[in-house]
Amino acid sequence: MTTRSSDMRVFYHVHMISDSTGETLMGVMRASAAQFERAEPIEHLFALVRSPRQLERALEHVADYPGIVMFTMVNSDMRRAIEDRCADLRIPAIAVLDPIQATLSGYLGAPLMGKAGAQRALDAEYYARIEAMNFSMAHDDGQGDNLAGAEVILLGISRTSKTPTSIYLGHRGIRTANIPLVPGATLPEELFTLKKPLIVGLTASPERIVQIRRNRLLNLREDRSTDYVDEENVRDEIVYAKRLFAKHGWPSIDVTRRSIEETAAKVINLLTEHRNTI
Template sequence: MISSAGKGRKFHVHLVSDSTGETLGEVMRASVAQFDGVEVIEHLYALVRSPRQMERALEEIERAPGVVMYTVVSADMRRRLEDHCQKVGIPAIAILDPIIATLSGYLALPPSSRAGAQHDLDAQYYERIEALNYAIMHDDGQGGNLEGADVVLLGVSRTSKTPTCIYLAHRGVKAANIPLVRGGETPAGVIGLKKPLIIGLTASPERIVQIRRNRLLSLNEDRDTEYVDDVSVKDEIIAAKRMFARHGWPTIDVTRRSVEETAAKILNLVNDRKANGA
């Protein structure tokens, strides 16, 4: 088998799943991110549970050869997929097999072999839905009482507060966010809060100005205002940092962090707080 992909090249990845394919997608994207200059063309075949559905997927795979990643429980379906990929010289990777085999050996228990078992409705599922609703209702300073939040994020405009809250919600964390306005005054809604962990988000002035200018351009607005003025933005960020320091709130610089990295840092802070009994 000879690979047609390489640095600076596109290649096809076929994700075959008897469930939603979310697990496959996350693993694939995390893996491909380790290779610079490579662009992936993603093909998803979700809820593949019948021979007819599998045949359709195999036809598409043969039309656009690449790498196949799969999570398929049925032994017959797996064999059909693996045999076909071997026949046409395409690599096929069973993403969960090494993990399940290791856990099975450690626990001395056989796996259940249920398609989509990881997506069963359970308490955690409902917690995530509740957290997502909470994030939407308490976005950008809305929603009133914040005592029900796990986390409250503060930051000047364009510090990724909203996407970070949504990401945290998918991890079951109720997160609200409040934008900081010029002047450096502490938002009234956070004064006296006891339950939520209050976290300040900041970034370099250059990064904030760049994001704000791009935002205005997307709205066909290119006038220079304090919103994108270098000195004004710098003053905003300094005032925000002083506020965070004054209240002793942990601060995260998001300049070079992705939303996922920012959320991971926040989750660590939440877990540390729980471990300390706060």
């Protein structure tokens, strides 16, 4: 069921039913819904649904607020219950992972495990990701003393999204350190002799940097004019950063119009190339 607002936006219900955490469903749904400019989903998430009683509660909610149903469910009886109820309600039901899993199964010539939340297994990869997140937080903003243990080192002047990009990469299992480029401050000497870590510079347009810095000062209730938000000084900082990156052959990324996810994706691509050269 859809409703329209006075500005012609369309609101519709999306029910996500998962026998795991629902993160996969949420990501797929939001990525898909973002392609429709004036349509906004009203999200209903039912996570860790693993019993008929839990499923029945979710389906009762679906009946009360008809809309699209997206699900990831291993148990065949529960899958069938979702499909049958949605057919009765005449609403679409989408088994989100089915096309991907069927293709993988055919390509690999192997059956599915049929295990709920299999991707969340507490295996070595999981613990490596936790370790990477801890590393990234411990090496934020020039902290920490084990740069050689990093896989990625991000450099950039203030407000080039170094910290959020580092944390995102850590969440992806990539040990990341970030170091600010501060006028007059020296960089760690070991930075210039490291071979294993990928060193990436982050830049942005002066206008964007000034805007973000001004907003930060306002949040701190600081409205004095300082070099920190002077556009000419910011331009000088950016020129210095770009020259430093070029001098040492470090790749750089302009983050002016990039989301954190897009910046991180570019870093991951660079890391893949870097690993093939060391």
